[in-house]
Amino acid sequence: MRAVVLDAPGPADALVVREVPVPEPAPGWVRIRVRAFGLNRSELYTRQGLSGAAVTFPRVLGIEATGTVDLDPSGRFSRGQQVAAMMGGMGRTFDGGYAEYTCVPAANVVPFRSDLPWDVLGAVPEMLQTAHGSLTVGVGLRPGDTLLVRGGTSSVGLAAALLAKHAGATVLATTRDPAKAGLLSADHVLIDDGEVAAQVREIVPEGVDGAIELVGTRTLPDTLRATRPGGTVCFTGMLAGEWTIRSFYPMDVIPQGVRLTAYSGEAHNLSADVLQRFLDDVAAGSISVPVGRRYRLDEIAQAHRDLEENLIGGKGVVVT
Structure with a gap:
């Protein structure tokens, strides 16, 4: 089979497509014929x-993959069954989805049925898992709520806004680049200059009910200031690449009464029912998948350069 192999950390050109043996599933594992996989910043x-x-x-990178079951020694999944796989060490502690075949623990596998094209299906698993979990587990979004999505043009940000609006929320979403405002399916688009709390409160004077922080620790204090007492900020992403808050003093950073949570999900956080319902809604035209650029396996180095330079404009997908 063909797989993208990374011999050691390096630039995008360090990702090399090679012929390697088709992996054999260990007991309790499933081999998947990968049809498409999404690109994620964690892989960068x-x-x-x-x-x-x-x-x-x-290492073969890739924290997610979408395709069909090729071999399941346990018999739990049937050959040819459509499945998504994600997380649980994929692309880190064992070889992941950047390949024509991948082997994953059965617990990482989520089945579905859909006639949608593979480039659309390949964009969904990790993006949906993260966006849905941030809204439900992290924020506790309810119909009628106001939601701020900080980092709105990221794939998770785009998906979170779509899901929130579909659930009956009013969405405010940010972008640093005015040229990308057209990507946002939000009720209010805010140009992020590092401080958006004042802009938010011009629209929602009392502060938003919930917020998803995707930019990172640098903007988190401002996002907290944009949220009402009793509201919830869910820290989900670190797009800016800063991992910690220096000299963190909670009484200064967290406004009185504002709740701060975090979300970092796994495959078990995306149930088959949630995935199937979302795909059915996409097929019915009631919600869309924010697919950005599409690539072939041989274009993986260019795909990573585009990911690094924020040029994809949605969820990047590689079709095998």
Whole structure:
């Protein structure tokens, strides 16, 4: 099979497509014929050597994959069944989805049925898992709520806004680049200059009911200031690449009465029912998938350059 192999951390050109043996599933694992996989910023960090000592090389990256079951020794899944797989060490502690076949633990596998094209299906799993979990587990969004999505033009930000509006919320979303405002399916688009709390309160004077922080620790204090007492900020992403808040003093950073949570999900956080309902809604035209650029396996280095330079404009997808 063909797979994208990273021998050691490095630039995008360090990702090399090679012929390697088709992997054999261990007991309790499933082999998937990968039809498409989404691109994620965590894979960029792994390629750059920022994912910690648990990652060994050479490694096939990819924290998610979408395709069909090729072999399940346990018989739990049938050959040819459509499935998504994600997280649980994929692309880090064992080889992931940047390949024509991948083997994953059965617990990482979520089945579905859909006639949507593979480039659309490949964009969904990790993006939906993260956006849905941030809204439900993290924020506790309810119909009629106001929601701020900080980092709105990221794939998770775009998906979170779509899901929130579909659920009956009013959405405010940010972008640093006015040229990307057209990507946002939000009720209010805010140009992010590092401080948006004042802009938010011009629209919602009491502050938003909930917020999803995707930019990172640098903007978190301002996002907290944009949220009403009793509201919730869910820290989900670190797009800016800053991992910690220096000299963190909670009484200064967290306004009185504002709740701060975090979300970092796994495959079990995306149930088959939630995935199936979302795909059915997409097929019915009631919600869309924010697919950005599409690539072939041989274009993986260019895909990572585009990811690094924020040029994809939605969820990047590689079709095998």
